[in-house]
Amino acid sequence: MAENYVRVNLYWGGEVVYEEGSVRYNRRPEAVQRFPISLKYDRLQHVFISKMAISDPNLSVVITGRYQTSITARGFPIYEETLISDDDSLSLFLRSPDIFSNHISIATLDMYATVERSTNVGAPTDDEFDIRGTTYLPAMNIGLQRGTLQQETMVGVGSQSHNFGWTMQSCDIPGPSSAPDTTELDGGSIVRYHPTQVESFTERKAQKGRKKAIEMVFGDFETSFKTLPRYMAALKYFNPGTVVEWEHQSTTMQGEHIFKFLFWAYKPSIDGFKSCRPVISIDGTHLYGKYEMKLLIAVGIDANNNIFPLAYAIVARESFESWTWFLVLLWRHIVRERQGIGLISDRHQGILQCVQTHDWLQPPSTHHRFCVRHLKSNFNKKFLSSDLEKLMWLAATEHQKKKYKMRMEQIKTMSSPAYLWLKALPEEKWTLHKDNGHSYNN
Structure with a gap:
């Protein structure tokens, strides 16, 4: 197979100017090279040292690269900068035209070199x-x-x-x-x-x-969103079969989008679910930082009763819309035609509304169940009794109906409001004796 080459402009001297959302060089390229995508970092260093006529062995070059990511409304290119420090980062940079071919056409890459004196960590001199x-x-x-x-x-x-x-x-x-x-x-x-x-x-x-x-x-939080497309594109490129789905809100500015949802599932997870138990647990958690985002997660259970990660999503907030979007993609790419799935979740209103709205999330295709650990936490916050909490857990995990009724009578004796709170929940949603094996298939 013929080697692929990339056209690269080489810069040194001058100044690197960091503008809002982009980076530019204030002079023309000193040289233009055609590099194979298999180029090694040591060889790249040698090219720059030769072109820059560096003869001092104590001097080395620090190399950064930039590539075009989009175009402003006025038609000016926007560039992303990356540090090139080893074979892996160089390989990823040279492959960026292929990685982003579905997003933008990149004809030429740019590299910028600065000179620094090598550090001597041996015996110091004056x-x-x-x-x-x-x-x-x-x-x-x-x-x-x-x-x-x-x-x-x-x-x-x-x-x-x-x-x-x-x-x-x-x-x-x-x-x-x-x-x-x-x-x-x-x-x-x-x-x-x-x-x-x-x-x-x-x-x-x-x-x-x-x-x-x-x-x-x-980097800052604003830059992290600009890095996400590059990271996800690399993820798909080096892990063939990995699924990445985006959803944006359009703006009046050409080439600009507002982040809304991001979904991804690795190829091994997609293939591995076929051998997992027909049970999926979903949950959301906070992402702490400048922006209040949520990470949605879906996991399965393998034949060894270990947790098996399936899919992830980053959303602005948990809602009916975001959970529907996540579950639609989860079923499309991972569950597919598989029937009799036990779906376990907390009682978030977005999830409950989603389950009630879609036929494919109802029996016999899907059997929705409550996560008893979440339920126990909510129960304990409301009634603040460790004894009631233990009885509630025993009631939920009893396999026999008569033992379940016995536990419920004990709860009723201790607290009538706690008993009524539990009785208001559908028994098949949270008790094992009515579950019929859908929340945990042995």
Whole structure:
């Protein structure tokens, strides 16, 4: 099979200008190359070093790429930027014209290179501690939880990943007279300067600094929505058969859409459900951040009684519309023609209305049941009694009708309102003795 090539404009020098929602270079490309999509990162580094006539072995290039994602109402292109740091990120970037071929036609890609001095993590020299003209992290007090630090730009830190708890604290570094201290880590070393003056911060300022640092590493919430189409397109490209469905609200601006719903299901989940029990549990949970979104989830149960993830959706809120949209796609792509499905959920009004509205969510195609754990939680919040809570659980899980009635009589003796609250619920929705095996098929 013939190798596929991509036309790439190479930039260096000049300035990268970040405008709202896009990025542009303020000069023309220095060179134009045709790269195979199998190009390796080391080879790309060599091309830039050769083109830029870099002879100092202590210098290296940092490469970013950009590709067109849409067009403004005035006809100007909008670009997305990405860091190219290894073979995987380079491969994904060079494949972007194919990945986004259904969304936009990308004829040419752009790469921009900047030069930096390689970090020496061995025995330091006097020149290495000359901090005049060195750019440091912005002044902020940041505390990060224990995790993996992938350091690429901090002076004096190796490029390896290190697992340790760490903090960064801003300080006034007086000059090259500061005495450095080197602490050995696995695979490298980290240099610490001992400042003569440490700046103090209020908690509010520290929190703002922490928020800014997180945005510098992971991006902000607005950018995350722009990243979703790229991520989902890559997901489908590298996992053939994976299903992704979008729904947007149109705007008057050409090429712009307002996010509404996103559904996805992995190919192994679609195929695996055929061997799972005919039971599906659905639920929604909050996504914490700037925007109050909800994550809808559907899971099954495999032959080993383990949870088997089926599908996911991100929606603005739980409602009749969003649950209907999610369940329609769940049945279309995963359940398909399978009959006798036990659907377990909480008693959210959007789900209840959806089940009552659609014939395919009613017997014999589907048997809707309440999640007893959710029901027990609601029951306990209303009546605030651990004894009643235990009896309610026993009543729900009894297989024999006479034992169920005995538990209900015990509840009636303790609290008549609790008894009436449970009796108002359809027995087949929450009790095992009336379930007929639909909520859990053995």
